[in-house]
Amino acid sequence: MDGSVAQTLEDGMMMARQRLVVVGNGMAGARAVEEVLARGGADLFDIVMFGDEPYGNYNRIMLSNVLSGVQDTDGIYINPLDWYADNGITLHSGARVTHIDRAARVVTAENGVQERYDVLLIATGSRSFIPPLDNVRDETGELRDGVFGFRTLDDCTAMMARARTSQTAVVLGGGLLGLEAARGLMTHGPSVHVVHLAQHLMNAQLDVEGGAILRAAMEAMGVTIHTGASTACIELDESGAVAGVRFKDGTVLPCQMVVVAAGIRPNVEVAQRAGLTVERAIVVDNHMRCPDDRNVFVVGECAQHRGQVYGLVAPLWDQAKVFADQVTQRNTGSAYHGSKLATKLKVMGVELASMGLTEPQHPHDEVIRFSETRSGTYKKLIVRDGRLVGGILMGDISKAAYLMQAFDRDSPLPEERLSLLFDLGTPPQKVTLDEMPADAQVCNCNGVTKGAIGACVAAGKKTTKSVMDATRAGMGCGSCKALVGEVVEWFCGGTVEEDLSVHYYVPGIPMTKPELVAAVRAQDLRSVSSVFAALAGGVVDAGSKPALASLLITVWADDYVDERDARFINDRVHANIQKDGTFSVVPEMPGGVTTPADLIRIAEVALKYNVPLVKLTGGQRIDLVGVSKEDLPRMWADLGMPSGHAYGKSYRTCKSCIGTEFCRFGLGDSMGFAAKIERRFRGVDSPAKLKLATAGCPRNCSEAMVKDIGAVAIGNDRWEIYVGGAAGAHIRKGDLLCTVDGEDAAMLITSRFMQYYRENAKWKERTYTFVPRIGLERIRAIVVDDSDGIAAELDAAMERSIAAAYDPWKEATAPKTANQFAEILVPAS
Amino acid sequence: MSDAVAIAIGPLSQIPVGEGRNMVVGDRTLAVFHLHGGAVYATQPTCPHRGGPLADGLTGSHTVMCPLHDRVFDLRTGVGPDCSIAVVPVRVQDGIMLVELATA
Numbered sequence: 001m002d003g004s005v006a007q008t009l010e011d012g013m014m015m016a017r018q019r020l021v022v023v024g025n026g027m028a029g030a031r032a033v034e035e036v037l038a039r040g041g042a043d044l045f046d047i048v049m050f051g052d053e054p055y056g057n058y059n060r061i062m063l064s065n066v067l068s069g070v071q072d073t074d075g076i077y078i079n080p081l082d083w084y085a086d087n088g089i090t091l092h093s094g095a096r097v098t099h100i101d102r103a104a105r106v107v108t109a110e111n112g113v114q115e116r117y118d119v120l121l122i123a124t125g126s127r128s129f130i131p132p133l134d135n136v137r138d139e140t141g142e143l144r145d146g147v148f149g150f151r152t153l154d155d156c157t158a159m160m161a162r163a164r165t166s167q168t169a170v171v172l173g174g175g176l177l178g179l180e181a182a183r184g185l186m187t188h189g190p191s192v193h194v195v196h197l198a199q200h201l202m203n204a205q206l207d208v209e210g211g212a213i214l215r216a217a218m219e220a221m222g223v224t225i226h227t228g229a230s231t232a233c234i235e236l237d238e239s240g241a242v243a244g245v246r247f248k249d250g251t252v253l254p255c256q257m258v259v260v261a262a263g264i265r266p267n268v269e270v271a272q273r274a275g276l277t278v279e280r281a282i283v284v285d286n287h288m289r290c291p292d293d294r295n296v297f298v299v300g301e302c303a304q305h306r307g308q309v310y311g312l313v314a315p316l317w318d319q320a321k322v323f324a325d326q327v328t329q330r331n332t333g334s335a336y337h338g339s340k341l342a343t344k345l346k347v348m349g350v351e352l353a354s355m356g357l358t359e360p361q362h363p364h365d366e367v368i369r370f371s372e373t374r375s376g377t378y379k380k381l382i383v384r385d386g387r388l389v390g391g392i393l394m395g396d397i398s399k400a401a402y403l404m405q406a407f408d409r410d411s412p413l414p415e416e417r418l419s420l421l422f423d424l425g426t427p428p429q430k431v432t433l434d435e436m437p438a439d440a441q442v443c444n445c446n447g448v449t450k451g452a453i454g455a456c457v458a459a460g461k462k463t464t465k466s467v468m469d470a471t472r473a474g475m476g477c478g479s480c481k482a483l484v485g486e487v488v489e490w491f492c493g494g495t496v497e498e499d500l501s502v503h504y505y506v507p508g509i510p511m512t513k514p515e516l517v518a519a520v521r522a523q524d525l526r527s528v529s530s531v532f533a534a535l536a537g538g539v540v541d542a543g544s545k546p547a548l549a550s551l552l553i554t555v556w557a558d559d560y561v562d563e564r565d566a567r568f569i570n571d572r573v574h575a576n577i578q579k580d581g582t583f584s585v586v587p588e589m590p591g592g593v594t595t596p597a598d599l600i601r602i603a604e605v606a607l608k609y610n611v612p613l614v615k616l617t618g619g620q621r622i623d624l625v626g627v628s629k630e631d632l633p634r635m636w637a638d639l640g641m642p643s644g645h646a647y648g649k650s651y652r653t654c655k656s657c658i659g660t661e662f663c664r665f666g667l668g669d670s671m672g673f674a675a676k677i678e679r680r681f682r683g684v685d686s687p688a689k690l691k692l693a694t695a696g697c698p699r700n701c702s703e704a705m706v707k708d709i710g711a712v713a714i715g716n717d718r719w720e721i722y723v724g725g726a727a728g729a730h731i732r733k734g735d736l737l738c739t740v741d742g743e744d745a746a747m748l749i750t751s752r753f754m755q756y757y758r759e760n761a762k763w764k765e766r767t768y769t770f771v772p773r774i775g776l777e778r779i780r781a782i783v784v785d786d787s788d789g790i791a792a793e794l795d796a797a798m799e800r801s802i803a804a805a806y807d808p809w810k811e812a813t814a815p816k817t818a819n820q821f822a823e824i825l826v827p828a829s
Numbered sequence: 830m831s832d833a834v835a836i837a838i839g840p841l842s843q844i845p846v847g848e849g850r851n852m853v854v855g856d857r858t859l860a861v862f863h864l865h866g867g868a869v870y871a872t873q874p875t876c877p878h879r880g881g882p883l884a885d886g887l888t889g890s891h892t893v894m895c896p897l898h899d900r901v902f903d904l905r906t907g908v909g910p911d912c913s914i915a916v917v918p919v920r921v922q923d924g925i926m927l928v929e930l931a932t933a
Contacts, residue, residue, distance in 0.1 A: 074898070074910070074911065080911045081912065081913065082910075082913075085908070529865055538890075539890050540865065540888070540890040541890075542886070542887040542888055543889075543894055543899065545887050546887070564845060565888060566847070566887075568887065569886070569887075572848075577885065577896055579879065581875075581881065581885070817848065818843050818845050819843055819850050823851035823853060824850055824852045825852075826836075826839055826855075828855065
């Protein structure tokens, strides 16, 4: 091989490639790099990114959803870590850049990492502004324990932890960020107060009346609002912990935590030290370039363009595009001309849109207003010379898309002003979509235009879901999902294809549950691995295995080939895994009835194995929590009781009240019936857990009306059967399926409903979703009236499943797999 | 880079097909997976997200899903959605698993 030629070529290529170093891995930095990559930047640059936070890149706008528990932290990542690797980007995360040497073109991070650059992009964003109140910081100058900014994922996590132990939380600042913080904190328990310096909430976006409507909505949800309130200092107790907020008038509001949401300040220090021009933020020209140094660019909240510093996401998309056009030289004519501020959002359940001015400024400014305080609907537009210069929409924001576009484009408004506020004579939607220009933004979170969606459809994506996956439209806050669907439909000209994958039972196999059951029967597929081999091209999807196992058990009962690896760990070791990898042991205790002898045995076992927590469960049983996997079989053997099945997607438990034996109101033997139910269905798998209850009278002490199946005694040996109830993450009163005579009839209906559910519910679909999806009438027809003539089949299938069920704790002495409960010690050689 | 040395960690039959087990090798614990089709992989034992026991996870084709919060890692590269795990080379010779552990 001719090494010298190869060497020279490689050198030549190295010379041509430039180093692009990006300081900041937030939404601005990452978006700018995405735009560079989209313009073939991977061939031009070696890209290096520095991020202050130890994570990949996440959508900061979504932090309020994380705080309120609507979304978990996983859902907010824009680019996971492998995105950087896939695109050849070097990421230094958790590395704050402290020094830029413009002469040597080298940046240095706090941890000592240095990188040379040809082109530097500063996207350091901003941080929470912390007013200099007494006690807000501790002796080291850090925010005091119990005082929080609301800016980063770490802020969010720390706030959630603190909120759970706080009685009262105070949010300083009644702007958008403060209100979102308040909304999020509410979900964690404390009573929440918002303290706002101005006379009305969100004074940057709303006028007095809009602020009052928002205040009423928030107060209705339990938030206490203090406007016109000036904070003097944070009060501490004798131990130095946060104890309250003191106002300038001397009054004190006691609290255990304070969230400061008093605005943001751009992070400009590193640029300042490097000698770049900094006014309110780092000054840039129309190419997003520093006037002092043509190798340095700035985008995002740390950039000042024509005197403006932006704190919203939309301007950032435009800036990132201009930067990428310039730096890749794809379009050297590209320039940024500033953004008009318009925003659409949802605060505490109130939808609102705001653009430009909130009050008229000139005597001839025209104001168009509609106000209906009862329903919280408020619309106000400010028109100057026939153009929209300001607007507020609350409650009903159906006209927001049109108005925001008219505002952004400065386009002339129709003479009939009323039509600006309301759809008069309801012009068809198609007209507005026809009129919508290609560069109008459909998704503001991810900056996706109508044109981008059109290009995606033209490239062959014909379903809303595939367009969303490809463009990320609708994947931010989600408020534009419906509009994205309409735009896709419009581009498809009515030929939009329904995305069938939402109906698939598991992602990798394009079949609904009934189709899959038919295929499994037709091809005689009795194990999970045979299903993957026959129907999924041999590709095994880990998450689909338990779903398929559940379906096969229901279809084949005792003829199912049980591959243990297809089970979730709980069903491999017959215990419920806990956050630290230990397990819980719950012995059977039908209807919550036990004996002194059993209690003594449970206590002895708990002592012998040093069980750290003994807890009564919601299902009226005893939970021994924190048990190591190795101890499970020994504990079961010592207990000598059957499994309580408190871990699987299966029949779980049947609660009962005290029934007729002692209760002076009891009408039916709920305890005895619960024991019969438990002994019959224990170990029977189902698509999701089944929690049952029996009640001895309609007082419902055992809460039978909010169970998957509940039987309520109403006297004369009659039982009401309720189905589809829930009182967990979701709350729903069960529907009365029927009233029957005698326990035997009640048991038969319970069985038959359960089997119908087992065969027809989707994986993890609880009865509270299943019953309304199928419809109570339809279920009653099949289960009670046998309208389809399948009752006998359902009953027989259930009997077969009951016969196939067994007590898994017997595996204590007869393990099913090698080292089922053990880790393996490799002997030293 | 430090040297790697192959250490025999016992017969493959100790791990049921499709499952993982923790194996304690000296002062190190490895999660070792035995997939359908015979592939064998070894990784660090805990998930970097919240410390979930990876050996208790469900396996797919070259993947494992942490049992606590469903993060899926590629067993060949260790790459996960927002964090990654260390993988240790492992091969099977005459039914015996050999891992290549870096010497200290």
